[in-house]
Amino acid sequence: MKLSIIYNVFVRDFRKQKKRITLTLVALGWGTVSIMLLLGFGEGLHRQLNGQRKGMGENIIVMWGGESSIAYQGMGKGRPIYLQQEDIEYLKRKVPQLKEVGGEFSRWGVRVERDTIVLQEHVIGTTPNYRDMRNYVPQMGGRMINDRDVQLRRRVAFLGWELKERLFGAEDAVGRQVMVNSVPFTVIGVMKEKRVMGNYSGMDRDKLTMPITTFETMFGHRYLNNMVYQVHVPEDAAVLEEKVFEALGAKYKFDPTDDRALMIWDTVATAEAFDNILIGIKMFLGIIGGLTLLIAGVGVANIMYVSIKERTREIGIKMAMGARKSYILVQFLIEALIITFFGGFGGMAISYILTEAFKRVPIESDVMEMMGRPTISLEIGITVVLILGIMGVLSGLFPAMRAASVNPVESLRYE
Amino acid sequence: MIDLKDVEKTYVTGTVEFKALKGINFRAEKGEYISVVGPSGSGKSTLMNIIGCLDVPTAGEYYLEGRPVIEMTSNQLADIRNRKVGFVFQAFNLLPYATSFENVEVPLLFAKLNGRYRRRRVLEVLAQVGLADKVNNKPTELSGGEMQRVAIARALANEPDIILADEPTGNLDSASGGEIVRIFDELNKLGKTIIIITHDVNIASRTDRIVKLKDGLVESNGNML
C-alpha cells in the first residue's frame, strides 16, 4: 500500500515536472558522453600506439658493428668491428641472462621472380627466434623458418605480407615456388600483418626471409648486418648491455666502455620515453576529463539548486497535507536514482553507439587509423555516472531532507 | 476537543530568541465557530499552526481530543494533519504544477485511499465549493477566489472535524472573500469545528466566539470585539 502511494505521488509529480527533469537528464547524460568519449579516444590512441610499438618486438636491442674509438691492448683506434654468425651462439653462452639472441644478413635489390613477375626485393637471412623476438608471426596455414631449415640450409622463404601481395596477389602462397636469384625457393609462410612504429633496415612487410645459413651459402656474406637480442624485463637492459660489450670486447679486443665499437639501438629506452609521452597524454586527457566532469556536476547541482525553493515549498505543502517524512525522502531518492540511471546509462549507451559508429567510418587515412579505435570503458562510465549522480543527489536530496525534517511551517516560509 | 494550557512558543533566529506566544490558554468544543483576531505580530498564525500540528509548542500542554500532542511522533503529527484537521492558508499553498483535481487529491493519496474512492471524493468536494467546472485547471488558470476554494476542497477531502483558516480572505477582493466566508458558514452548519484568523470585523461578527490576541497572550475570549 505504501509503495503505491509513492508510486502515485511520484509518477504524477514526475510527469508534471518534465522540464526540470529533462534538463537534469540532459546535463547528466551530456557530461557522461563527453567524458567517456574523451577518455575513450585517449584509451584507443594509447592502445593503438602501444600495439605499434610492440610490432617490432618487445624489449629488444638492435646492434651492429661500429668502429673502435679507444686504443685497447695495443690495438689502435678507428678499427672497424664486424659481427659474425658465430657471435650469436657466443653471446648466448657468455651472457645467459639474455632471453634470446639472433642476427641477420641482409641484401637489397635481389631478383625475386614468380612466373612472369620479376621484382627487385630486400632479402634477409635470419634465425628462427625472429618469430617471437621480432614478431615474425606466420599467418594461418604457414610457418616461420625453424631450426631444421637452418641446419639443413633449406631453400625456404617466409614472405612479408605486402611482398606476398606483389608476388601472388590474393592467391595462396604457401607451398608455391619463387625464384631468388634464379634459385627456386619454397614459400613456407606469410607474415601476419602487424603495425610497426619505427624500423631498421627496411620494412618487415616487404622482406623475403630465409634461413641464415641458406643466405650465407647463397650470397657468401661473412658479416652480419646486425644482431638482435631480447631481455626479459626492461630493467635488465642497461646491465646486460654492459655484459654484451664485455663479451664482445673480449672477443674483438675493444674497450668494453667504448660505445663507438658497437652501435646500439635500445628500443627499451625508446619505449620508456614513449611511455612517458603516453602517460603525459593520458594525464592531459584526464585533467580535461576531470574539468568536464566538474562542469557537468556543477550543471546538475545547479539545476537541483535552482529548484530548491520551489521544492522546499512543495515539500512544506505536502507535509502540511499529512505526508510522512519517509514518503518525501523515498520520493526524492527514487527520482534521483531514476534520473541518474537514465541520464547516466543513456549517456553511456550514446557514447558506445558513437564510438562504434566512428570505428565503422570507412575513411582510409593514417589519422583515422590512429583515432579509429576509441575504447570506452564501463568502469569509467560507471564512475562518471556515480560522481554526477552523487553530486545531483547531494545538491537535491539534502535540501529535501532538511525540508522534510523541519516543521511544515518552516518549509512553507522558506525564501 | 482542542485544549491548550499555558502554551508558549519561542522562535530562535540565530542567537536571537523571540517569544511569540507567552502562555496561551485556549479551548474549543466540537462544532464551534471561532474567529481569532489581533494586531499583526500578536501570534495568531503561530497559535493556529500549533493547533493544526504544523508546529509544536516550546512549553505548555496541548490535548487534541484528549490526546497529548506534545508526546506525538512526527508520523503521528502527519496523520493528524492528514485526517483530523484541514488547513486553509492566506497564500493558498497549492502545488503550482498540479490541476485542481490533483491538488485536492494530495491528502487522499497520503491517506492511502484507493483510486476510485479518491476520484469520487475529489469531484464531490470540488462540487461542494462550486468548482465542478474547474477540475482540470491549474492554479494559474484560476482566480484568487477559485484558488482558495480549491484549497478549501483540499482541506475537506479527508473529512476532518476541524477546519483552520489563517486569513483565508486576506488576498481576496471582498466579493470572493464573501463567497469563501459563506462556505465556512455552511461547513459549520454541517458540524465542523472552524477557527478563522481574520482582520475583517464582518467576518468575526458572524462567528460564535472571538478570541483576541495581543503580544502573545489572549486578551479577551468572548463574543464581543
Ligand SMILES: Nc1ncnc2c1ncn2[C@@H]1O[C@H](COP(=O)(O)OP(=O)(O)O)[C@@H](O)[C@H]1O
Ligand atoms: N519562524 C519564525 N521565526 C522567528 N520569528 C517568527 C517566526 N514566525 C513568526 N515569528 C514572529 O513571531 C511573531 C508572531 O508571528 P505570527 O504568529 O505570524 O503573528 P500574526 O499571525 O499574529 O501576525 C511575529 O513577531 C513574527 O515576526
Ligand SMILES: [Mg+2]
Ligand atoms: Mg499571521
